[in-house]
Amino acid sequence: MSKYRVVDLFSGAGGLTFGFYYNLVNNQFEKRDNVEFVFANEFAPQAVAAFKKNYGDDIPMIAGDICGITDKEIEERLNGEEVDVIIGGPPCQSFSTVGQRKYDDRAKLSNQYLRLLEKIKPKMFLFENVKGILSMREIFYQTDANGETVYEEVVKHRGDKTFIKKEAVIDHYGDLVMDVLAREFDRIGYKIVHKTMVAAKFGVPQNRERVFIIGIRKDLDLEWNYPEGDCEQPLSIFHAISDLPPVGEGETVTEYTVAPMNDYQRLMRGDSQKITQHFCGFYGDKIRTVIQNVAEGEGKNDFNDKVDAGLIDRRYYLTSGYGNTYGRLERNKPSTTITNNLATPSALRCIHYEQNRALTPREGARIQSFPDWYHFEGNRTDVARQVGNAVPPLMAIAFANKIIETLEK
Numbered sequence: 001m002s003k004y005r006v007v008d009l010f011s012g013a014g015g016l017t018f019g020f021y022y023n024l025v026n027n028q029f030e031k032r033d034n035v036e037f038v039f040a041n042e043f044a045p046q047a048v049a050a051f052k053k054n055y056g057d058d059i060p061m062i063a064g065d066i067c068g069i070t071d072k073e074i075e076e077r078l079n080g081e082e083v084d085v086i087i088g089g090p091p092c093q094s095f096s097t098v099g100q101r102k103y104d105d106r107a108k109l110s111n112q113y114l115r116l117l118e119k120i121k122p123k124m125f126l127f128e129n130v131k132g133i134l135s136m137r138e139i140f141y142q143t144d145a146n147g148e149t150v151y152e153e154v155v156k157h158r159g160d161k162t163f164i165k166k167e168a169v170i171d172h173y174g175d176l177v178m179d180v181l182a183r184e185f186d187r188i189g190y191k192i193v194h195k196t197m198v199a200a201k202f203g204v205p206q207n208r209e210r211v212f213i214i215g216i217r218k219d220l221d222l223e224w225n226y227p228e229g230d231c232e233q234p235l236s237i238f239h240a241i242s243d244l245p246p247v248g249e250g251e252t253v254t255e256y257t258v259a260p261m262n263d264y265q266r267l268m269r270g271d272s273q274k275i276t277q278h279f280c281g282f283y284g285d286k287i288r289t290v291i292q293n294v295a296e297g298e299g300k301n302d303f304n305d306k307v308d309a310g311l312i313d314r315r316y317y318l319t320s321g322y323g324n325t326y327g328r329l330e331r332n333k334p335s336t337t338i339t340n341n342l343a344t345p346s347a348l349r350c351i352h353y354e355q356n357r358a359l360t361p362r363e364g365a366r367i368q369s370f371p372d373w374y375h376f377e378g379n380r381t382d383v384a385r386q387v388g389n390a391v392p393p394l395m396a397i398a399f400a401n402k403i404i405e406t407l408e409k
Contacts, residue, residue, distance in 0.1 A: 003033075004404055005081065007120060008040035008059070009066065009088030009113055013050040013376055013386035015368065016087050016128065019396025021055065027267050029371060034404070039077050041066050046378030047386050053375040066112045074119050083120050085403055088113060089128035089391065110181065118188045123220055124403060127181075127213040128391055131196055134211060138174030181213070190215035193224060197395070201229025204369045204392040205240035205264070206335045212399065222406055227398040237353060238331040239264055241363045244278060246355055249288075252279035272372040277383055278362040280343075287345050289316050290326050291356045299327035299349060321346055329353045335367045340388035343380060361387055369394040 008017050017040065022029040037059040042048050048063045055061075060077070062069060090109040110127075117125055142150040151166045174180075178194070185192045192215045199208035216222045243265045245257045254274050260266045283291070293312055294303055300318050303326060307317045318326060327349030329335055341347030342364040350358050359367070361383045365374065369392045376383040 003036040004084040004407060005036050005038050007038050007083050007086045007116070007122065009086060009116060010090050010109070011040040011042040011047070011051055011061075011088070012044075012389050013047045014040075014054055015370070015390025015393055016089070016126075016396045017051070017055065017059070018370075018374075018393040019391070019398070019400040020087065021059070022393070022397065023401070024267075024394070024397050027263050029267070029270065032400075035400075038083060041069060044382075044385075046382040049377040050375055050386055053377060066109065066116070069116065071119055074116065078120065083122040084124065084407055086113075086117055086120060086122045086125040087128075088126070091389075110177075114181075114184050114188065117185075117190075117215075121189070121217065123217050123407060124222070124224075125190065125213075125215040126399060126403065127215070129211050129213075131209045131211055134176075134178055134194075134196070136177040138177060138180060140171045140174055142169040142171040185213075185215055189218050191218055192216075193226075195226050197226070197229075199392045199395050200234040200334045201231055202227070202392070202395045202398050203229075203231045203235060203264070204334075204367075204394050205235035205237055206338060206367050206392065207234075208337045208392065210391070210395075214403075216406075222409065224406055225402070227402045229398065234334045235264055236332050237329050237335045237367060240268075240335075241366050242331075243269075244275065244360075244363060244366070247278060247280045247357065247360055249280055249357065250282050254278070268366055268369075268371050270371050270373050275362060275372060277365070277376055278360045279380075280357045280360060281380065283345070283357075286316055288356075290318065291328075291345055291351055294326060294328045294351060296328050296353055297330045299323060300325050322348075324349050327351060329359075338364050338367050338388050340381075340385040342384050342388050344384075364388065368392045 006020050011017055020035050021032060023032050039060045039062055040051065041062045042051060043065055048061060051061060090113050113127065144150055150169045152169050153164050154167050156163050156165050182192060192213055194211055194213040196209055196211050199206050214224050216224060239262060243258050243260050245253050247253050256275060260269050290303055293306060300321050301323050304318055306312050307314060325346055325348060328351040329349060331353035336349045339348055342350050343358045343361060345351055345358045352359060361376065361380065362372065364384065364387045368387055368390055376386045
């Protein structure tokens with residue numbers, strides 16, 4: 001049996017990798033025997049450790065800065081054989097519609113994706129990113145006589161605090177990032193399409209939107225159709241995590257206490273006998289008060305309304321954050337997008353629908369569709385980043401199946 005050869009860039013802890021390494025068969029994850037990973041690359045040491053823990057020696061990992069991967073090393077890894085597909089999504093925070101957006105060095109890591117794409121020339125590629133990439137523009141900064149970026153001091157406010165921050169001075173805006181990428185893909189020799197996809201359509205209990213760019217080499221007569229996703233009734237967060245045991249402040253829980261109650265929970269558990277990364281930190285008085293007074297579906301603005309109505313002491317009034325921060329999830333709906341702040345109550349909506357705490361990293365992983373036996377490495381921040389930045393495995397499987405189907409024609 002011939003194997004499809006894959007290069008995996010910006011691998012993170014391996015969410016997109018998962019879909020090309022495993023398939024879903026009879027509600028179980030089954031290792032594919034028709035895919036071979038030529039190599040993967042990831043920069044963050046903790047994500048590298050997680051990747052190696054999950055995939056071992058099956059996937060050669062080049063740990064470190066992608067800029068350091070030389071043409072010679074690529075040639076040695078390819079060993080004269082063609083690659084079928086490159087997969088990956090360069091760091092997306094700079095493209096996000098949440099927070100401050102800059103076309104900075106992280107955004108420009110897409111240039112490294114392009115460099116390796118041009119060198120390897122696979123039959124197809126998959127480039128995943130946040131929806132914000134569709135509206136992001138190039139930003140050009142002012143430079144001085146020596147060509148150095150000019151910075152200015154800007155007064156910032158965060159809650160009751162005021163501080164000074166240095167920011168690069170914008171000279172002008174350029175083209176849409178998507179137009180820049182499209183021109184580059186065309187120059188390298190690929191015809192592309194892009195589409196915003198919703199994770200909930202693929203059985204992921206999360207209303208996560210991501211852009212998937214698919215490229216096909218111009219010399220190939222291949223036709224691409226996006227996977228449709230057959231989940232007509234989105235899974236709720238209750239459906240996804242209700243079998244995981246309660247966790248209190250400062251607790252770590254490792255034992256299951258009830259049997260799985262539906263197929264999704266059975267899939268997520270697999271053969272797991274223990275729970276990992278199911279823990280909660282301690283909260284200060286203000287955060288604890290907010291959590292205790294926010295009902296399902298409510299958030300910052302609702303809490304402040306209660307303060308204004310005299311139901312809660314004025315000292316707890318929230319002065320920072322967006323309208324959907326400090327938000328409690330709704331049990332009968334899919335989760336909002338899991339981010340790398342999934343365990344931080346002051347971040348986007350991530351408070352447990354019933355318990356007075358933020359989601360645990362394991363609950364976040366469940367909502368992303370990572371099985372309970374999947375490992376993450378590092379401290380709480382590292383793990384949350386690995387979970388929040390990943391492509392949901394069930395979504396990745398759908399794309400892997402469709403790419404393999406396309407290549408088989």
